[in-house]
Amino acid sequence: MKVSKFGGSSVANAEMLKKVANIIQADEERKFVVVSAPGKRFDGDHKVTDLFIELLNQFTAGVDYQETLTQVTDRFRMITQDLSLSNEIPDHLEKKIVELFSLKKSHEQLIDELKSFGEDTLARIFSDYLTMLGIKSTYKNPKEAGIIVSDDYGNATILNEAYEKLYELRNQEGVVVIPGFFGYTKTGELRTFPRGGSDITGSIIAAGVEADLYENFTDVSSVYCVNPKLVHEPKEITMLTYKEMRELSYSGFSVFHDEALIPAFKKKIPVVVKNTHQPDCPGTMIKAEKEDFSKPVVGIASDEGFSSIYVRKYLMNRELGFGLRLLKILVDENISFEHAPSGIDDMSVIVRTHQLTQEKEEKVLKRIQEELHVDTISIQHNLAMIMLVGEGMSQRINVAAKATKAIAEATTNIEMINQGSSEVSMMFGIESDKLQQTVQSLYREFFEHSPSS
Structure with a gap:
């Protein structure tokens, strides 16, 4: 049926x-x-x-x-x-x-x-x-x-x-x-x-x-x-x-x-x-289940129209509830986030640019500064996200190496990388004007060169 x-x-x-x-x-x-x-x-x-x-x-x-x-x-x-x-x-x-x-x-x-x-x-x-x-x-x-x-x-x-x-x-x-x-x-x-x-x-x-x-x-x-x-x-x-x-x-x-x-x-x-x-x-x-694990990457997805809100604060990792309060400011302004990679003293929140009107952007930056007392705050527009997708990718030791090599060959700077949150995908943030040449370079690396990794 x-x-x-x-x-x-x-x-x-x-x-x-x-x-x-x-x-x-x-x-x-x-x-x-x-x-x-x-x-x-x-x-x-x-x-x-x-x-x-x-x-x-x-x-x-x-x-x-x-x-x-x-x-x-x-x-x-x-x-x-x-x-x-x-x-x-x-x-x-x-x-x-x-x-x-x-x-x-x-x-x-x-x-x-x-x-x-x-x-x-x-x-x-x-x-x-x-x-x-x-x-x-x-x-x-x-x-x-x-x-x-x-x-x-x-x-x-x-x-x-x-x-x-x-x-x-x-x-x-x-x-x-x-x-x-x-x-x-x-x-x-x-x-x-x-x-x-x-x-x-x-x-x-x-x-x-x-x-x-x-x-x-x-x-x-x-x-x-x-x-x-x-x-x-x-x-x-x-x-x-x-x-x-x-x-x-x-x-x-x-x-x-x-x-x-x-x-x-x-x-x-x-x-x-x-x-x-x-x-x-x-x-x-x-x-439902993966049958062929010979190819770690099955597809390369990409999208434009992202912005990154970057904050840095010394000893941020010791401050209980810092991330929660940061995201609460976005919730108050009806802004959803796509990714939130973080380090010991810094954190980036990736959002869809269309959600950030000029008025909202100014209000969010002001609230983060005044309520969280951060050392550094900035916002970067015109970002694109590229996602390598494939189940079992996280267990293949050289996927990241091949990806970064291909991105470098496209003369593209990586603004952000995030893999730890997913067993199925690896995400790279780059400047939008480099999107096509970067995707083409990744395609050559994973689909035209060696069929497996």
Whole structure:
């Protein structure tokens, strides 16, 4: 039994939906289908979800939104017409939107409900299309399916009690089509998941029905060992562990949001990334346990937009609660930290730069100086983080040596290094303008030279 999730690029138009239908027909084990809202059809096109957000912005601002409403509904009408289906579902969508705007709902309620319309409408259309092809198919609304979530607008999480209800879906005959991205609270209120919401739904369904495999179809044939924008035609990863995938996702890989696969991971359900255009390619398999330890580094993730707050105070290590008080200042300003390497007398806190407005930066630095009485305080912007990822890496004695050698060959200075906190990754902080050449040098060292270390 398989759960197959199709992302926005895989359901962007009727042509893609025909490919999806062929994939479903090719394997009778593909019993559950989770779909996203239609994505971009070409460069410069709009994702349907973005159109819904623009629609709400126009409504809230009190300006005429008819043109955007027509854009939204025409996207679905084009799909139904090209699939030789009636326009009943797109017509109903238009009425639902107008009706929603007539109700006295909060902005949070409106945005969650509007954003859910893309996935929900597409799921209804695709289920009807499968039926037209002679495939027994059932559309299941997340409420009916049993996706019970927390009462958090735009940031819902699945409740444990949902899984018992979801397991009953196994008894459903034929193919079950479920819209991604949203669920319902215990009181029946619609709430959406955060980033990667449809991936989250697919993972939840796979865990709930205890699937043998969760297939995540996208527009790439596998996960690459490094960002293809930084390295030309990088090698593909055929096998990953859950821990490795989570580290890669957190550190800049865009295949999954780092929390999307947690429900499947907890049930140890294997996940495979596959290409909708080339469904017969093996893809990248993600499993619970490491099977091949010959390569210490499976991937190189990188991301920009970091800042480092550096503090130094003599005998800091003897001052009980120093780190707690430092981080408390950040909490008070609603700033989360990414890393916090420290020494005997100094400590750095790495944060996302976008969280540091000029006003917040000045306030944080002033509070640290006045409340912690530090000897030195400074802040460095324009940092990038590079993460080498691979289970068992911490037990390989020469990985750090090879990495620092490659970074030196790129004429890059290491601003920060952190390995001790993770058995799966080794992190380097560098200046952003050196990112591409550094990643390329690391790629040559770990993937083009000796295959093992």
